[in-house]
Amino acid sequence: MTRNLPVVAIIGGGFAGTALALQLAGKAGVTLFEPAPVGPGLAYGTAEPAHLLNVPAAGMSPFPDKPAHFTDWLAAQPDAPPLPAAGPRFAPRYLYGRYLQELWAAAAPAIRHVPRGVASVERAGAGFRVTDTSGEAFAVDRVVLAVGGFAATPGAPPHLAGDPWDPAALEGLAPEAPLLLVGLGLTMVDVLLALRERGHVGPVTAISRHGWLPLSHLMGVFPPPWPMALAEGEAPGVLAAFRWLRVEVARAAAAGQPWQAVIDGVRPLVQRIWRGWDSVQRRRFLRHARSAWNLHRHRLAPEAAGRIGAELATGGLRPVAARLADWRVGAQGVEAVLDRRGGGQEVLSVARIILCTGPEGGAAWREAAPVAGMLAAGLLAPDALGLGLSVSPEGVALDAAGQQVAGIDVLGPLTRGALWEITAVPDIRLQVAGLADRIDRGKYEIPACGVGLAPI
Numbered sequence: 001m002t003r004n005l006p007v008v009a010i011i012g013g014g015f016a017g018t019a020l021a022l023q024l025a026g027k028a029g030v031t032l033f034e035p036a037p038v039g040p041g042l043a044y045g046t047a048e049p050a051h052l053l054n055v056p057a058a059g060m061s062p063f064p065d066k067p068a069h070f071t072d073w074l075a076a077q078p079d080a081p082p083l084p085a086a087g088p089r090f091a092p093r094y095l096y097g098r099y100l101q102e103l104w105a106a107a108a109p110a111i112r113h114v115p116r117g118v119a120s121v122e123r124a125g126a127g128f129r130v131t132d133t134s135g136e137a138f139a140v141d142r143v144v145l146a147v148g149g150f151a152a153t154p155g156a157p158p159h160l161a162g163d164p165w166d167p168a169a170l171e172g173l174a175p176e177a178p179l180l181l182v183g184l185g186l187t188m189v190d191v192l193l194a195l196r197e198r199g200h201v202g203p204v205t206a207i208s209r210h211g212w213l214p215l216s217h218l219m220g221v222f223p224p225p226w227p228m229a230l231a232e233g234e235a236p237g238v239l240a241a242f243r244w245l246r247v248e249v250a251r252a253a254a255a256g257q258p259w260q261a262v263i264d265g266v267r268p269l270v271q272r273i274w275r276g277w278d279s280v281q282r283r284r285f286l287r288h289a290r291s292a293w294n295l296h297r298h299r300l301a302p303e304a305a306g307r308i309g310a311e312l313a314t315g316g317l318r319p320v321a322a323r324l325a326d327w328r329v330g331a332q333g334v335e336a337v338l339d340r341r342g343g344g345q346e347v348l349s350v351a352r353i354i355l356c357t358g359p360e361g362g363a364a365w366r367e368a369a370p371v372a373g374m375l376a377a378g379l380l381a382p383d384a385l386g387l388g389l390s391v392s393p394e395g396v397a398l399d400a401a402g403q404q405v406a407g408i409d410v411l412g413p414l415t416r417g418a419l420w421e422i423t424a425v426p427d428i429r430l431q432v433a434g435l436a437d438r439i440d441r442g443k444y445e446i447p448a449c450g451v452g453l454a455p456i
């Protein structure tokens with residue numbers, strides 16, 4: 001038995017789930033499960049004006065075939081801060097969140113929204129039973145997991161904040177209190193800028209293995225991507241790929257182009273290069289080159305980089321290459337024991353430790369519903385490197401035996417084990433468009449699961 005429209009449960013209404021729902025409206029019977037406001041998700045749910053997009057606005061349209069969709073919307077916003085008329089524009093993230101919410105509001109009448117989280121997903125006949133946190137169950141043909149890639153590490157203020165995006169992480173601090181931020185990437189920058197906006201003036205130490213700070217986009221210009229190409233079937237290993245990058249950076253410099261252009265030029269090839277690596281090469285990359293790659297790839301908006309530069313100049317931010325070895329509650333707050341890179345320990349007295357290791361920083365997502373139960377039931381498996389879930393290059397879930405689980409697809413950062421470069425909007429929107437197309441093309445072949453969207 002077949003039916004025309006497949007019944008699809010999208011779990012998670014951040015960027016990925018919302019973009020898919022928008023693309024599927026009218027092509028499938030969609031139910032979107034999202035307990036928070038639909039659209040912004042973790043990245044664009046911030047209310048802090050100092051939190052800027054780290055991709056120029058021109059790259060942020062959710063629709064690959066309508067690249068100016070977001071910039072046109074932005075131009076019509078009376079309260080948008082003045083952005084440069086020419087060159088790259090890094091808009092506040094809250095505006096992008098509002099944009100997604102407006103897109104959702106316009107499409108919402110055609111899509112069913114369940115404002116609750118999903119507690120479990122189980123097989124039921126040829127489809128699946130999705131149960132939300134109220135205990136209501138839904139029979140569906142397909143499940144799309146779009147739950148993001150981040151789940152906070154346990155730890156609540158006053159002494160340790162495991163979730164840097166929880167407003168409580170920054171509350172209850174004396175303005176002069178010294179703080180330790182664990183992580184030196186974009187999440188640390190978010191937290192530091194938010195603290196300063198709240199009037200926090202105390203010294204901040206931030207640590208990471210290498211002690212490197214994020215690099216920046218260029219102010220006022222966004223050079224065209226440097227032309228980078230691989231021949232059909234060419235698959236450079238880790239060393240060869242980095243050697244190639246260095247050669248191209250030198251060639252670009254000789255032609256007056258910055259290294260940023262080379263990174264942007266190679267970006268469309270990254271998924272292909274990653275897929276060409278076996279797990280030994282992928283491990284080699286993660287161990288030796290991940291930090292350097294992330295530094296060059298995930299760049300700060302120039303305005304944010306300017307503020308970090310000022311923090312360094314005034315000593316407000318002290319970056320240290322170290323690892324948090326231990327911490328204990330002391331008389332003054334927390335005593336943090338740092339193992340410094342290169343040897344030696346430092347004991348730091350701070351009011352609070354805030355974990356800023358970001359979306360790539362942990363594996364707490366494995367413990368979150370519904371992923372934990374699906375892993376236990378064998379419907380999902382972690383990828384070999386522990387980066388996320390085991391999926392095919394198209395995002396179809398693979399079970400522990402490596403077999404495709406027909407009807408379960410994964411979107412976004414949890415597919416990074418298969419694709420690596422799948423964090424930002426320009427990559428996720430292509431993944432979303434591909435899945436929408438597969439669901440649309442497959443609609444006449446999907447076996448009906450019985451009672452459709454009716455609660456069971």
Ligand SMILES: Cc1cc2nc3c(=O)[nH]c(=O)nc-3n(C[C@H](O)[C@H](O)[C@H](O)COP(=O)(O)OP(=O)(O)OC[C@H]3O[C@@H](n4cnc5c(N)ncnc54)[C@H](O)[C@@H]3O)c2cc1C
Nearest residue numbers: 012014015016041042043053054117118147148412424425
């Ligand atoms: C702080 C930050 C800033 C970023 N800035 C940029 C940027 O400027 N430009 C860019 O291109 N990329 C940026 N990114 C990358 C960003 O990850 C992607 O752009 C995108 O937001 C990922 O979307 P997602 O839907 O996969 O995940 P999320 O946005 O995390 O959404 C996941 C959603 O799933 C929901 N959910 C979780 N569990 C359940 C459940 N059990 N049931 C129902 N719902 C559930 C959550 O409530 C959440 O709304 C940023 C990321 C972060 C973390």
